[in-house]
Amino acid sequence: MGDLPTPKWRRPRQITVDLRGLHEPWLAWCKAQSLKPSDAVRRAIAKLVSGPVPAQSSLMVLVAERPTIRHEIALTASEQGRVAAMAEADGLSITKWIVALIRARLTGTAQFGQEELEALAQSNLQMLAIGRNLNALAKAANMRGGAGAQEARDIRDLEAEIRSHVAKVSNLMTGNAARWRLHGE
Known part of the structure; x- marks a missing residue:
């Protein structure tokens, strides 16, 4: 059987897999892990092709970029209090403190207050x-x-x-x- 042509709507790096009877168990597993199914698949593939999931040091900072994507997070009252105190101690707003925390984890580079x-x-x-x-x-x-x-x-x-x-x-x-x-x- 020859390869089917790639539909125009599909991204070139996208893979479509029919999970058959595994679809519901897969979604349940992803939900239990607090992962989006696509993120879980990427992690699994990364582990298969390169051994362990790439560590934070394998990410490289390339160019400056203006942030354009927003996410809402929900914290408990005690978490909010601790985050506010830590952000203030570092001389940052809560948002900048959270972004610095994420960047430090993603890039493995220091983020300073x-x-x-x-x-x-x-x-x-x-x-x-x-x-x-x-x-x-x-x-x-x-x-x-x-x-x-x-x-x-x-x-x-x-x-x-x-x-x-x-x-x-x-x-x-x-x-x-x-x-x-x-x-x-």
Whole structure:
């Protein structure tokens, strides 16, 4: 039997399966797991083709994206109180705190509160100042010549490590504010 043509209404990556007598048990299982049937199928296929379900670190942040999809969640009064307190402690609104929590789980990257961002910014400023001081020391050592030349190279290597560290922290801070689109969507 040859392959049937793909109907125009069907997406190219979509699969249609006749579950026959398994349809109702499948829906019941998905409901018990609090999963949409399509999400459960994707998880099962991911497990079959790549071993364990891909971990959060397998998701990659690609580009900034404006959020456009809204979801409503229902919390108990005690959950709401705890979330509000934690969001306030991090200097975030409840919505931003929940989004940061989701992003941290999806991407495996740090999500910072306002106080943490300010502390990181201060840390970077101090690290850059240390780097400038090291540069001045390297110039002085270089002028001495001889053993001072090796000392100057060591200091410049240390300064390069500081610049690299500052760049990594800056990237984390920038990424913290970005909207994410995940690899594989």
